[in-house]
Amino acid sequence: MRKLLLPFFLILFISTSVLAQQTGTVRGRVTTSDGTIAEGVTVKLKGTEMGAVTNEDGEYQIRKVPAGNYTLVVSAVGLYPKEKQITVTKGNVISDFSLNENQSQLNDVQISTNKKKFKADKVSSSLRLQSPLIEVPQNIRIVTSQILADQMVFDVVDGLTRNVSGTVRGGHWDNQYANISTRGTTIPAFRNGMNMKMPWGPLADDAATIERVEFIKGPSGFMMANGEPGGIYNVVTKKPTGENHSSVNFSAGGYNLGRAAIDLDGKITKDGKLLYRLNVAAQSKGSFVKYNYNDKYVIAPVISYQIDSNTLITAEYTTQHVKALNLGNYTFSPNGYGEIAPGLLMGDPSLEPNRLADHNFTLYFTHKLNKDWKINAQAAYVKSGLVGTSVWVNSMTASGDVIRSYNISEELAINKAAQFSIQGEVRTGAVLHRVMGGLDMGNLKTWGDFSSSGTAPLASANDVPFNVYNPVYGIPFNRIPVFDRSRSIEQRSGSNQYATNLTYTGAYVQDELRFLEEKLRLTLAGRFTHAVSVGKTNAAQMSDNVFSPRIGLSYSVTNNTSVYTLYDQSFLPQAGTDYYGNAFKPVRGNNIEFGVKKDWFDGKWNTTAAVYQITKKNALTADLDNVDKAPFNWQIQTGEAKFKGFELDIVGEITEGLNVNLNYAYTDAKISKDANPLRLGTYVPNAVKHITNGWLSYRYKNQNSVFNGFGVSGGYQFQFGRVIGSNSRESNFADFIRYDAGVSYERGKMTLSVLVNNILDRRLLTAGSYTAVNAVQAAAGYVGYYAYIYEMPRNARVTLAYKFK
Template sequence: MNKISTHLLTLSLCVCLSWLSHFAVAQSYGNISGSVQSPKGEPLANINIALEGTSQGTSTSADGSFTLSRVAEGSYTLVASSVGYTTQKRNVTVKAGETTALQLQLSESATELSGIEVQGQAAQYKVDVPSTSLRIQTPLLEVPQNIQVINREMLQDQRIFDMLEGVSRNVSGVTRLEHWDNYARLNMRGSRIAPFRNGMNVQSSWGPLTEDMSFVERIEFVKGPAGFMMANGEPSGFYNVVTKKPSGVTRGEATLTVGSFDTYRATTDLDGKLSEDGRLLYRLNLMGQTKGSHRPYEYNNRYTVAPVIKYQIDDRTSLTAEYTYQYAQTSPIGSAYVFSANGYADLPLDFTIAEPNLDPSTVHDHSTFLLLEHQLADNWKLSGQLAYFNYEASGSSFWIAGVDEAGDMQRTMSIWDALNIGKFGQFYVNGEVQTGGITHKILGGLDLGSKRYIADWNQSATLNGPTTFNIYNPVHYVPMDSLPQFDRSRSLRQRAGSNILSQTYSGIYLQDELHFWDERLRLTLAGRLTSSTDNQYTNITENTKFTPRTGLSISVDPMTSIYALYDQAFLPQVGNTLDGKGLEPVTGNNVEFGLKKDWFDGRWNSTLALYRITKNNVAQSQFDEETGISYYVQIGQTQTSGIELDIKGEIVPGLTLVWNYALTDSEITEDVVEANIGNPVPGFAKHLTNGWLNYRFNSKLIQGLGLSLGYQWQVERSTWSWAGSSGQEALPDYFRLDGAISWQNEKFNVALNVNNILDEYLYSGSAYSTYYYWQTEPPRNFRLSLGYKF
């Protein structure tokens, strides 16, 4: 362990010891457990359970049971509520060292359905518990890690269509980098973060198709390694897209949206029961969209079909089957890029290298999930999940062969046909046992995965027009007989050749979260053993690695916790050293400290985190001019450190805020080329802050009226991973202002969102070889939405 890690561990122990005296005189705690049923005696799942005047809450499991742990001794009012059910309140007294048992019954109520939807809208940005797909059952306030959640209300207020839009603004330190209108690349804490869906790691080089928000319930950003979810990936973390599931309440919602650049979109969300006894439930989400662009000849037309069926086999067992089909038809991949030899932003905002008579690129994206949950006992649950992904793309991509200072450009087009298949399996158990005065929350399981991506990008040709294409005087339209003709007579597997990117892995993990002193102190001890085989362009490497995890969380009071974390991940590397040996994987170590607090009876929450991620064994490519041999030298290290602050929730009645700030510093600390030491690692903004403020009026004259204002501000932006010639300019600072005005009642809602209010020239990009390339964002634009609930 290096000196920094030793000092940080010593500090955490000192903090722990300093609070022991506090625990000796702190108030004692007990527990509340119970169940919620319908009048017919059916267990009700996903019922919200909360203690008035506190931040403590949970939701019922599949068998209707719930537990609230570490409740301070005293008298409370417990509230059980859910959309479509009457709210029930029950007075409860908690005694030290005892568990208070309750039996609750809720009946359906159409009146309550509309009331909860409207009244709860303003305060719903704050989320207290993770989704079950994150496996852990600890409230977010007590988890020794920075986890931020973007829920459905936030996505709706900001009118976000997919992961390529403003999702990143709601989490500290997240930046969106390169995209080709079909997949999203998000960076955080110094590197790309992996995309998950429902707890499955679906990351690949390209694909699957980025999720449309019509079928998304929430997005969870887990910062830093998380051995309970993955180990073979970047140590910066991941985001988990959680899809909508049946709620057991019969309801529906339809929304129509029109907007700038010929945007037309319709969504439908249907939720209900397929059997009278409520054991067979369904959820169906549909979406259709045609959308143009501020650049001519560019478009993104999509539709989505996402049915979900859930069957409650018995009081303890449920089976959920989910299928999602996404279709996308877009202009050729890469048409959004702008190129110039003379610097960034020297072309109009609507400049394009595309042509009007090019065939579109199409994507067919299928995914299937099968989830089996079984309550083994009151405190033990077994979950098993299988998933299959199939992503097929057919189209072409743009790049250039060169551009000179006079603006003369050689555009090239390549075929881009691809197939991406992923197969995943997860089996894990959650449980709780007592040993003396210590509570153990156990998590253990097995992860299996297989990913394979093949593509044909080998065929390419220059896009020749009647005249030389000049970026300062562009003349569009290439005659049909001059367009590239690609050969698709053979199968994709035959055409792909060595263009193969694949990975198979298996992991077994065990985590014990020990609760001491009436659960005021929590110590996490965990480990994961992961084996992976990676194939990159027929270069194969195999790795088996054990990654430990240690976390400490201390409750200063029921609404405040401090934590310390040490966690590891590894990243396989493919290649050989000069003597022919394979590369060792990159090892990523994360040391993190944080303070979490709920404010004003839990209406809003703040998280402050300090971290340092060290990546060792980073390989550097080398070329021996005498022998003509390319090889790797494994002498490299990078360090990313930073501070993150997230604030989220209802600040005062009716006023909801999302605000965050991140200071990120990522640099090379060891390198075979000494001059590189101290240089920044590409792909981050040193200072990044975002805000979204929403106020909903409650006075009689203007009840339901809402006003929103938000911004994104990036300072000292670095480009991403390409290296250009020395002396090329850096990216300028970035500031964007958005806003919205809306109105809603029990049935209707209407909203007008305006993005880039200041009409700024906004872009991201990089230096590449001897020129620059970038992608522009739309100028001032609007989206007008009308929704109806039934």
């Protein structure tokens, strides 16, 4: 690693050896006359190109200002502008503002919705990084709520991944859980900076609650090393803003889709100290799979209270409930992937529906110690569960006759997490230190029951064998097995491998040292993690103490261009055991990365290119030697895998009204060490070699034209070189090619949008596996079979949205 970093470091130092002139920093806070924080206010030094925009705390900073006298101008739509004379010397100049509302401007001016519609310049406060994205030595991609609305995305599995290079998802459980992968590995779900990873959850976040989704590529050892080396994704939920951002949406579409969502954002008290945000959504959706349906509702209230100018407390509760007939949605056939057309239901309309629910309560506390330092604390409680049944193939003949197993599907997970952090900055001579550190703790308990409880194979309608080529439905009620649920899921799970208990405690610290007028930034960080997994035997017990270092280097070649390099590590405890009762070792990973970031045309759009190599040890994969041994789904640890790749992302407003999100990724993911020599050099299951996505959105703005407010949008998703299945021998998965397009019309506070997905109506597969038969099964006339999931065929959506402001 030293050989990689040292030449890069020396080149940057030599290129900036000329001493800089004396400069200072202009900083302050902007509020309105009633004390409300003024976010998004423009602060500029008159007669120069230097300026800043206030953040969510109403704060701004203009760095590297040459010594001299200036006029500071503060302005925003709906507020009377102010000017102030300041003198800049070496050090900090503090200048706060209180602005009065301009009511006539608020009534008459329509703010353009195209400004930075797809592009974000900073991560959310939940990630605790203080520097803008262009200066962070890591590839972090942000998916805004605006692009989700433009693509009519209703939850995180509904096309979200198309907006991030090298990111895909595998369909499973009827899209209830995300199963998102990037850089070749499945990545855990975070919510507001807290790890929500569960064996089967959490439920996919609904778009009604999402402010943005942040994808952190590579390990995140700087504060949350408990993650896959490929990265994490962090869902940032909507919070009260103190302004009227309320809206209501009605949507309809193919396969009996109906949806309504309302977002209420406002003040409870006139002084703006007590705020609320309430999001409610209800959705009813049919399916291209026969008889299947998926109904859900989401309720998400948030209350925040500004105790004083420096202290904010926020309480948030989100609950989501889903009812669906069938969760599997797999198609099975004996002769290859995609053999049978979309629509096959392996279950039956007479079976009981599945019910899923999430409850998430989070409490946040933020306090500013002074102008440079603040502390954050938060705690979360998440309860996620499923009560239902599942149908799977027990055996299949060459003619398509199937014996179906019928099992309980019941699971419960309780995730408790707490975090405390402190962050700020201090100067030592010419070096500015941006420091953060903290503690985080968590406990995850899970219970599951997926047994058949001794029931016979599922009966067929009219005593005719169920056949995948000619299915017959309608099982008599008295022939449907009834499961014994008299004992709690905790009791039933105690006797199988699905009962887990994992606890971790971590401490981390990071110092970003900023040299040479902050053009050169060296990041040094480390994390210590203690993790314990309770096992049913001594062999299954796991206790680990791990240190994960992080070294990053970033240099601003110009004000709009930076280059970076990074070395980082990750650590992920794993609950459970293999077939022989041995506890799984934690996943260990490290990442070496180089990249270039550039903002174009005053920051309107950005390009980021990165190359990386990730080494992942102790990854889980299917145990092919024990695949047919109850209770099935046994896993083993492969040893080591290497992931090498290149990523390119282009996002932002290219020209007035035209916003784009384009990306490409090449991923080479292969097993480098394994107990089975046949696996060496083979591709990691579910890897995709080439991924490229694009989305363009154009809105025409001309008050004098009849086309004013008319918009068009469209995009594509391509995946080539796909390796699918429970092992890498299954590499014959079809390419994924999809096109979407839509039109919209915006008039005042109202927008009408129409979108057609999968225009070419291609048979698109999102997941698959192959099950072989042994000699005994083959002698009995059974054959191996393929299982695969289709993405929805061509479908249309229409949305009518109204904004109250």
